[in-house]
Amino acid sequence: MSVINRRKQKVEERKLWDEEIRQLPLEKSRKRGIVIITVMLFGFAVILFRLADLMIFDHEKLSERAAQQYIREKTLTPQRGVIWDRNLKEMATNIETDSLYAVPVRVKDANRLSSEIAPIIKVSAGEINGVLRKKKEKGFAWLARRMDLETSRKLEGLRSSFREGEIGFVTEPKRYYPKGQIASHVLGFSNIDDRGIAGIELVYDEYLKGEVKSVSVGVDARGKSLDSDIRETVPGNNIILTIDEGLQYIVERELTNAMEERKAKAAVAIMMDPATGEILALANRPTYDPNFPSAADGEEKRNRAITDLYEPGSTMKSVLASAALEEKAVRPGDMFDVSKGTITVGGKTIHDVHRHGVLSFQEVIQKSSNVGAVKVGMRLGAAKYYDYLKKFGYGDKTGIDFPGEVKGILRGVKNWSGTSLAAMSIG
Numbered sequence: 001m002s003v004i005n006r007r008k009q010k011v012e013e014r015k016l017w018d019e020e021i022r023q024l025p026l027e028k029s030r031k032r033g034i035v036i037i038t039v040m041l042f043g044f045a046v047i048l049f050r051l052a053d054l055m056i057f058d059h060e061k062l063s064e065r066a067a068q069q070y071i072r073e074k075t076l077t078p079q080r081g082v083i084w085d086r087n088l089k090e091m092a093t094n095i096e097t098d099s100l101y102a103v104p105v106r107v108k109d110a111n112r113l114s115s116e117i118a119p120i121i122k123v124s125a126g127e128i129n130g131v132l133r134k135k136k137e138k139g140f141a142w143l144a145r146r147m148d149l150e151t152s153r154k155l156e157g158l159r160s161s162f163r164e165g166e167i168g169f170v171t172e173p174k175r176y177y178p179k180g181q182i183a184s185h186v187l188g189f190s191n192i193d194d195r196g197i198a199g200i201e202l203v204y205d206e207y208l209k210g211e212v213k214s215v216s217v218g219v220d221a222r223g224k225s226l227d228s229d230i231r232e233t234v235p236g237n238n239i240i241l242t243i244d245e246g247l248q249y250i251v252e253r254e255l256t257n258a259m260e261e262r263k264a265k266a267a268v269a270i271m272m273d274p275a276t277g278e279i280l281a282l283a284n285r286p287t288y289d290p291n292f293p294s295a296a297d298g299e300e301k302r303n304r305a306i307t308d309l310y311e312p313g314s315t316m317k318s319v320l321a322s323a324a325l326e327e328k329a330v331r332p333g334d335m336f337d338v339s340k341g342t343i344t345v346g347g348k349t350i351h352d353v354h355r356h357g358v359l360s361f362q363e364v365i366q367k368s369s370n371v372g373a374v375k376v377g378m379r380l381g382a383a384k385y386y387d388y389l390k391k392f393g394y395g396d397k398t399g400i401d402f403p404g405e406v407k408g409i410l411r412g413v414k415n416w417s418g419t420s421l422a423a424m425s426i427g
Contacts, residue, residue: 056308077194078210079173083187083201085245086280092187092201092290094173096153100144104136108296113162117143143167146174167252177200177290183248185303186282186402189290195295196300200239203401210236219273242278247271251281259285270304277399293389306376306402310407312394314368319378322386329379334361338371346418350426370426377412377425385421386413387404 067199082091100121114128121144126380128143135141144151152169159167175190188199196205211234251269259267264285271281284304288296324330339357343350352371364372377385389395393409411420 012278042097043300045344062160078212079235080175080190080194080210081208081219081238083208084238084240085183085248086241086244087244087246088240088243090178091243091245092175092177093243095176096171097146097174098155098169099142099172100155100167100169102132102143102167102212103139103165104141105131105139108163110165113166116158116161117155117167120151120158121147146172179245179287180291181287182245182252183243184287184290185250185284185301185305186243187290189293198403199303200241202403204239208236208239210234213268218221221361242273242280243282244280248281248283252283252287255283255285264301266304268308268310270305303402303404306400307404309406311427312334313427315366316424317365317373319388319392319394320373320380320385320425321361323385324361324376326388327380328399329381329384330361330376331364333335335359336361336363336364336369336372336375338369338375339370343371343374343376343422345422348419350421350422373425374422377421382413382416382421386410387415387425389424 010274024239059064076155079094082090082094087090100117103112110129110132111125114125114132118125118128123144130364131141138318144155155167156169173194175194177184177187177189184199186199188196188201190196190201190205194209196202198207201208251271255267255269258264267281267285269281270279272279282305284302286300288300294299335358337358338352339355341352341355350370352369354367356367356369356372359367359369359372361372363369364376389410395408397405397407
């Protein structure tokens with residue numbers, strides 16, 4: 001029995017051994033599978049973490065990068081400040097207009113677009129094609145700025161015939177002068193970008209213009225157009241002039257009449273408040289309409305009241321009288337015999353327009369007697385008269401708020417000739 005039992009025991013041990021041998025590959029496979037699954041789960045975890053990082057933490061950075069690839073910005077102008085007269089009547093304001101732009105990368109057929117739009121905006125098709133080529137990398141191209149209503153309507157009718165996003169409209173303010181030619185040389189005008197070019201518009205350009213804004217246009221990765229993004233802006237500051245629009249109209253009307261009557265080539269008029277020095281009206285002829293500055297030539301735009309030199313004429317007699325009284329060279333009751341109507345100084349004979357006889361100092365000024373003024377000037381003397389002329393601002397700029405002002409000519413007294421005192425006494 002013992003032999004049989006031992007045999008059975010060996011058989012059982014053999015079976016167990018064989019079973020263990022058979023289980024070895026299964027165990028290895030199971031462990032390998034666990035390792036593979038673990039690695040895969042770890043990989044998925046890394047991917048999920050990265051996706052979360054991109055969506056949560058890097059979202060703004062990626063969005064900005066994508067926007068930079070497909071969006072371009074174009075600077076637009078804000079509302080320019082209003083210019084009023086002294087009674088708050090609008091002299092320069094703004095109206096809303098449409099401006100046409102194209103997104104070159106979206107344009108499917110540049111030749112067709114150019115040929116259809118060119119006649120409406122009154123430029124050549126070649127010019128539009130050139131703009132599209134030049135601006136292709138920038139993603140934005142102006143085709144027409146601040147169009148009139150009729151042009152805008154015609155282009156709006158064409159818009160549907162082009163692919164979405166090829167062209168678009170942006171609303172921009174356009175400078176408008178409701179009084180037309182009135183005070184044109186005072187106001188000046190601005191250019192297509194709303195920058196002041198002449199007059200008050202130029203001198204106070206920084207004050208009148210507001211803070212700029214941008215419009216973002218472009219296409220996404222699939223070529224679909226993006227909406228424009230108009231940013232908020234700050235309008236420019238307003239200005240109140242000393243000009244009186246009613247008086248300005250009268251001065252301009254009378255200046256036109258005088259110019260036609262005298263058959264003059266040009267004419268200038270300035271109306272001032274003598275108590276304050278404020279300019280109430282300033283006009284030039286010929287003139288122009290600041291709404292259409294390109295239609296005017298240089299002579300029409302020229303502000304002769306500021307850029308040209310003039311002999312002051314008999315207005316200088318008032319300076320002479322002030323200086324003579326201040327220096328006690330004359331007294332109000334002094335009498336001057338001007339009955340001859342002429343006086344000769346340095347070989348030059350000076351005449352009165354009208355014969356007067358004997359005049360008091362006050363009457364010399366009232367009647368603007370040239371002979372009497374020369375006699376007053378000779379009492380005052382050249383040196384003292386020159387000093388007063390300088391004090392009154394002769395030979396200097398006035399500092400008026402206009403570009404291009406020239407200063408008067410006042411030679412030093414050492415350079416005066418034998419007739420200078422007499423000539424400057426009468427103006």
